[in-house]
Amino acid sequence: MAKSDVKVLGSWPSPYSMRARIALNIKSVNYEYVDERLWEGKSEFLLKSNPVHKKIPVLIHGDKPICESLIIVQYIDETWSSGPSILPSDPYERAIARFWAAYLDEKWFPSIKSIGIAQEEDARKAAIAQVEEGLVLLEEAFGKCGKGKPFFGGDQIGYLDIAFGCFLGWLRATEKMSGIKLLSESKTPALLNWAGRFCSDATVKDVMPDTDKLAAFGKMVIAKVRGAGAEIHG
Amino acid sequence: MAEGVVLLDFWPSPFGMRVRIALAEKGIKYEYKEEDLRNKSALLLQMNPVHKKIPVLIHNGKPVCESLIQVQYIDEVWHHTSPLLPSHSYQRAIARFWADFVDKKIYELGRKIWTSKGEEQETAKKEFIESLKLLEGELGDKPYFGGENLGYVDVVLVPFYSWFYAYEKCGNFSIEAECPKLIAWAKRCLEKESVSKSLPDQEKVYDFVLQLKKLLGIE
Numbered sequence: 001m002a003k004s005d006v007k008v009l010g011s012w013p014s015p016y017s018m019r020a021r022i023a024l025n026i027k028s029v030n031y032e033y034v035d036e037r038l039w040e041g042k043s044e045f046l047l048k049s050n051p052v053h054k055k056i057p058v059l060i061h062g063d064k065p066i067c068e069s070l071i072i073v074q075y076i077d078e079t080w081s082s083g084p085s086i087l088p089s090d091p092y093e094r095a096i097a098r099f100w101a102a103y104l105d106e107k108w109f110p111s112i113k114s115i116g117i118a119q120e121e122d123a124r125k126a127a128i129a130q131v132e133e134g135l136v137l138l139e140e141a142f143g144k145c146g147k148g149k150p151f152f153g154g155d156q157i158g159y160l161d162i163a164f165g166c167f168l169g170w171l172r173a174t175e176k177m178s179g180i181k182l183l184s185e186s187k188t189p190a191l192l193n194w195a196g197r198f199c200s201d202a203t204v205k206d207v208m209p210d211t212d213k214l215a216a217f218g219k220m221v222i223a224k225v226r227g228a229g230a231e232i233h234g
Numbered sequence: 235m236a237e238g239v240v241l242l243d244f245w246p247s248p249f250g251m252r253v254r255i256a257l258a259e260k261g262i263k264y265e266y267k268e269e270d271l272r273n274k275s276a277l278l279l280q281m282n283p284v285h286k287k288i289p290v291l292i293h294n295g296k297p298v299c300e301s302l303i304q305v306q307y308i309d310e311v312w313h314h315t316s317p318l319l320p321s322h323s324y325q326r327a328i329a330r331f332w333a334d335f336v337d338k339k340i341y342e343l344g345r346k347i348w349t350s351k352g353e354e355q356e357t358a359k360k361e362f363i364e365s366l367k368l369l370e371g372e373l374g375d376k377p378y379f380g381g382e383n384l385g386y387v388d389v390v391l392v393p394f395y396s397w398f399y400a401y402e403k404c405g406n407f408s409i410e411a412e413c414p415k416l417i418a419w420a421k422r423c424l425e426k427e428s429v430s431k432s433l434p435d436q437e438k439v440y441d442f443v444l445q446l447k448k449l450l451g452i453e
Contacts, residue, residue, distance in 0.1 A: 052335065052368065061324075064324055066324070066327045066331075067331055068330070068331055068334055071327050071330045071331055071334065072327075074326075074327070074330065075323055075324070075326070075327040078323035078326065079323045079324075091307055091310040091311050092293075092296060092298070092307070094306075094307070094310065095298045095303050095304075095306070095307045098300070098303045098306070099298075099299055099300055099303055102300055102303065103284060137284060
């Protein structure tokens with residue numbers, strides 16, 4: 001299949017669409033990136049490609065759409081199997097990587113969003129505490145998974161690096177917007193160093209949105225969420 | 235460290251049932267440990283400190299948590315028999331998509347049906363049936379989601395069939411009337427021992443739901 005047959009439907013502020021792009025970069029797959037401005041409405045192409053959830057990212061390979069960012073990453077890993085491996089080869093290590101990726105999506109990132117959206121101080125403090133608690137767990141997981149190597153995946157960026165690293169833009173934007181430090185030398189030294197390595201990696205740096213741009217976008221989303229009570233960010 | 239396979243579970247849990255079915259499909263002998271969720275064992279808290287939830291699969295002393303992850307783990311470790319995920323990467327992505335869809339919709343909507351009333355319940359029932367119809371679409375004319383044999387999506391979805399009677403009684407509606415193909419599929423799955431021995435009786439689940447409603451103070 002020709003490389004130009006690969007498209008990613010994404011949205012520049014979305015950590016989830018970053019995952020698909022990083023995975024393709026790791027495999028050195030050329031692709032066309034189509035940016036959806038979700039806050040202006042969803043394109044016909046998006047609605048046709050993901051009729052069930054109507055969300056980005058969508059990977060289009062040939063004429064086949066693949067949806068859900070972590071499913072897309074696994075598909076990329078399995079399809080372009082000659083490139084560097086993204087998932088660990090050992091089934092137990094795979095289960096651990098998948099566990100933390102699910103934790104990040106279901107528990108941790110929603111807490112990050114809550115920090116921004118929370119209207120009362122108590123709710124904000126509770127969300128911050130949840131994020132910090134999660135980071136302590138992830139700091140420990142980094143030690144166990146990485147085993148002293150630069151990434152969760154070992155010498156190179158792997159599944160869990162992608163799953164977690166894509167949230168760094170929003171983590172930094174949240175730190176900026178709320179004036180708090182979430183990753184720190186004192187509490188999460190390994191993660192702080194890992195974050196720097198991840199963001200400057202060749203497969204990541206061109207797809208990681210600028211922190212200031214995200215913070216400005218975040219302010220707009222928060223205002224809309226507080227105003228309309230509707231969710232914009234896909 | 236103990237050898238072998240241990241499953242920490244709770245009999246009415248659809249998530250636990252998924253693992254039971256997967257282990258049975260692969261012919262794996264394991265020790266089943268029933269947890270009292272109001273009094274969680276030290277072993278459960280030690281093996282799943284992050285979520286403190288069942289099911290927990292313990293393989294040679296090492297815990298694997300989250301049912302979809304457990305089913306994939308079982309499929310990957312015991313890959314020589316009864317494969318659950320397809321071998322082609324695109325088919326795998328489709329199977330994972332629908333398993334994820336079941337997790338996002340069926341459990342939550344089902345829960346809303348038995349815990350709510352009035353407008354909220356009607357909305358939940360409507361969305362629940364819509365979700366089942368989408369799944370019927372995916373099943374098509376195949377005997378199972380996995381094709382000729384039980385596959386990943388079958389294992390992930392069929393446990394909820396044991397809760398259908400409870401949803402129907404609480405929501406005062408008939409799932410079979412709306413989704414006959416899906417009910418036919420579920421009954422076909424139940425003809426397999428790996429499924430019939432893993433799912434509790436529907437009436438038993440309904441009794442459990444009634445007790446839970448009393449405990450939670452729901453009418």
